[in-house]
Amino acid sequence: MDQPKTQKIIVIVTILFVGILCTLFVMTFLSHHGKAKVQVTLIPSDSTLTVDGKKTKAGTVYLTKTTHTLKVTRPPFSPTSKTINFVTYDTSKVVYLLPSPVSKAALQYLINHPDVQAQREAVGDLQSDQAQQQLSKNKLIGLLPYSGPGGTYTVDYGTLTQQDGTQKVTIYIESNTSQDKQAALTWITNHKIDPKTLTIVYESLPADANPNNGGSEYQ
Amino acid sequence: MRHLTYSLTHNRRRRLQRLTFIGCCLILLCNIGISTALTSDDLYSINTNTAFYDPTDTCSGSDVNATNASLTTSGSAVIVPPGQDAGTWNSGLQKPYILEQFMIELLKDIAKKRGVPASDAVTQQHVIALLAFAWGEGASITNNDLWNPFNTGPTGKNFTDLIDGAQSASGLESFKSFDAGVEATARVMTGDTQGRLGVTLVNPNSTAIDFVNSLMDFSPLSQGHYPWAQASDPSAGPGVYESNYKQARLSLVAQATRDYDSMASIIMRTSSSDSSDPNKQQHDTSKLQFHANGTSTPTAVDASLNTSCGTTGSVGGSFADKVRAYAWPTYHSGPYCLMMPAYATAIKAAIENKEYVGGGFGGVYESAQLDSKGVPIASADYCTASGDRQGIDCGGFVTRVYRDSKADPHYNSGNGYVPIQYNYVSSHPNLYEKVNRQKSGDLLPGDIYFEGTPGSANWLGHTYLVVGKGTFPDQKYDSVSASVSYSLHGQSWRTPMASVADDIKGGTWYHPLFPIDTTIATGTLAT
Numbered sequence: 001m002d003q004p005k006t007q008k009i010i011v012i013v014t015i016l017f018v019g020i021l022c023t024l025f026v027m028t029f030l031s032h033h034g035k036a037k038v039q040v041t042l043i044p045s046d047s048t049l050t051v052d053g054k055k056t057k058a059g060t061v062y063l064t065k066t067t068h069t070l071k072v073t074r075p076p077f078s079p080t081s082k083t084i085n086f087v088t089y090d091t092s093k094v095v096y097l098l099p100s101p102v103s104k105a106a107l108q109y110l111i112n113h114p115d116v117q118a119q120r121e122a123v124g125d126l127q128s129d130q131a132q133q134q135l136s137k138n139k140l141i142g143l144l145p146y147s148g149p150g151g152t153y154t155v156d157y158g159t160l161t162q163q164d165g166t167q168k169v170t171i172y173i174e175s176n177t178s179q180d181k182q183a184a185l186t187w188i189t190n191h192k193i194d195p196k197t198l199t200i201v202y203e204s205l206p207a208d209a210n211p212n213n214g215g216s217e218y219q
Numbered sequence: 220m221r222h223l224t225y226s227l228t229h230n231r232r233r234r235l236q237r238l239t240f241i242g243c244c245l246i247l248l249c250n251i252g253i254s255t256a257l258t259s260d261d262l263y264s265i266n267t268n269t270a271f272y273d274p275t276d277t278c279s280g281s282d283v284n285a286t287n288a289s290l291t292t293s294g295s296a297v298i299v300p301p302g303q304d305a306g307t308w309n310s311g312l313q314k315p316y317i318l319e320q321f322m323i324e325l326l327k328d329i330a331k332k333r334g335v336p337a338s339d340a341v342t343q344q345h346v347i348a349l350l351a352f353a354w355g356e357g358a359s360i361t362n363n364d365l366w367n368p369f370n371t372g373p374t375g376k377n378f379t380d381l382i383d384g385a386q387s388a389s390g391l392e393s394f395k396s397f398d399a400g401v402e403a404t405a406r407v408m409t410g411d412t413q414g415r416l417g418v419t420l421v422n423p424n425s426t427a428i429d430f431v432n433s434l435m436d437f438s439p440l441s442q443g444h445y446p447w448a449q450a451s452d453p454s455a456g457p458g459v460y461e462s463n464y465k466q467a468r469l470s471l472v473a474q475a476t477r478d479y480d481s482m483a484s485i486i487m488r489t490s491s492s493d494s495s496d497p498n499k500q501q502h503d504t505s506k507l508q509f510h511a512n513g514t515s516t517p518t519a520v521d522a523s524l525n526t527s528c529g530t531t532g533s534v535g536g537s538f539a540d541k542v543r544a545y546a547w548p549t550y551h552s553g554p555y556c557l558m559m560p561a562y563a564t565a566i567k568a569a570i571e572n573k574e575y576v577g578g579g580f581g582g583v584y585e586s587a588q589l590d591s592k593g594v595p596i597a598s599a600d601y602c603t604a605s606g607d608r609q610g611i612d613c614g615g616f617v618t619r620v621y622r623d624s625k626a627d628p629h630y631n632s633g634n635g636y637v638p639i640q641y642n643y644v645s646s647h648p649n650l651y652e653k654v655n656r657q658k659s660g661d662l663l664p665g666d667i668y669f670e671g672t673p674g675s676a677n678w679l680g681h682t683y684l685v686v687g688k689g690t691f692p693d694q695k696y697d698s699v700s701a702s703v704s705y706s707l708h709g710q711s712w713r714t715p716m717a718s719v720a721d722d723i724k725g726g727t728w729y730h731p732l733f734p735i736d737t738t739i740a741t742g743t744l745a746t
Binding site: 080081101111114125128129144146151157170172 | 354355356357360361362467470471474477478485496500550552553577612613614635636637638639642657658659660670671673674675676677678679680681683694695700701702703704710711713718719720721722723724725
């Protein structure tokens, strides 16, 4: 076998290999281009993940920047899903998917597998810590609940964990007259907070809330 | 509101027995030459039937001479000074009057009626207590009851010398002047029905929260107002109503502490033609004697701020005390692994007893360093030091508080993770009831949060505890929580610390059916 022919084969194979690599790289680049790179973790790890109904392997997942529904199944747990808008989602945060331990069998599984429950609690606690960081920056809720003089109005808040892990804060204003409602809004404005930036639910005061109507322990 | 009378024959017999015992003790003390050793703390605890009384405690700087307090023999356990139903008050103040002036004058009048120095009564904690209470009652701001900020109704008394117009048992009436309002309120707060309030207000060491506890004291010692309180809201069970009402008063205390200057400086209405619109209240902050940051204007106040008699770092045994001993008083973002010393000690003891503590799988993590006064220091800690993290766990912390405070020594008897804790609570309907919580104002001390609802994504992934505003100096905190982490991400380790209630609407809530002691012993908190 002559040496030039061997060298020629090596060059051709190398070119082909590099070409394939480049093609794969370009294809991968094109397939990931403009997509959100998301880390998806399942607990238990042997759960099954589907994205918009298609079975997908957990780990690093590339998703188009739109809303997707991620669903996790794993008997005897109940399936759960998260619908997340990946246009606004902070992709540095891991998406944790945990099937729900509703049945006795699922609860027994967690008792038998404390390492799995420990991981579930680590996720819950991480989410709680993120909630604390978010809420600690909210100037208004630190002042709540607030009661106007004589209980003529109250301003309070409720919190609810969203599917992306953030806390939705709802402000509640209870009053019985337009004057008192305006007083509540003025109180918020006086703290340099624009009520228009808040999600506000208006409600009536409970019948016994106003001491002038009889709600008091003092006589 | 209406006046109710009811028989207290049985209670009176018990009180008489107790008073006889106390009287014998006093005579004995006099005979051995220490008749003046009964402190105002002692009188306070005797009258409120609390465990505050410590016969060996002589640290109070403002002792009450026992001979100044005359015990009634009519069956009332409250020590009622003679002549409390009469007298006049002359403040010497001129219009315009602000709310704080009313509270300070009221405290002075109460002190006079109870025969103690004004300095015992005029503390900022007492002013805050009265201000918060008045705020909820209308404070003569949004109704037409002039000079009657508490809606005081002189039940069964002849107050014709003070009332402007007809007397109303409902309390919706005006008094003739600022001074008449002070005098009428002082008479009621030292009288036989509400006298426990006056007793609390002349104890220089009592706090605004103590005042709320006294207000809500339905023990046999507090006659008269319990059936009336029940009548205020017959649709709710007594326990529920009392808890909700009490929590609302505690929220007002937190509000008055935080917004002191704004609330205390409101100019009181002088006639019904003055605006009752909350938006149009006039203020005069130049007259304030105290301020929100705890400072006072000593030249203008003839009472000095009280000094705490507590021991540095000491805590009592109540639920709230246990929380304050175990949890940092402020939030620290994770990772934060430094434990309060008392919590580290508790975790070590629990491990020795083979109790559930949660968290890491090695030894107990290091506890905080103490400063020269023995106060734990919250120095920076990013979980980098060698050590393990047992006890740094949400459910481990809740378990320790309930068990170690003796509120429920069997909490989490299955010694396991959150699902086992949930099973314990939900399977003991005699101890815990499932409750609906939507807003922060719905939360009550002792409430236990379990993350999610059955079928939700992270059902039973986290738990935390509500302790109520006022447990920590920073009034924004109403809860305590801890969080675990693992190699999964390693960022959320947090030892127990003050928190703001999160996911209120999304959680599953349980409330204990047994009393939660929110009394806070004096002492210095961690920094």
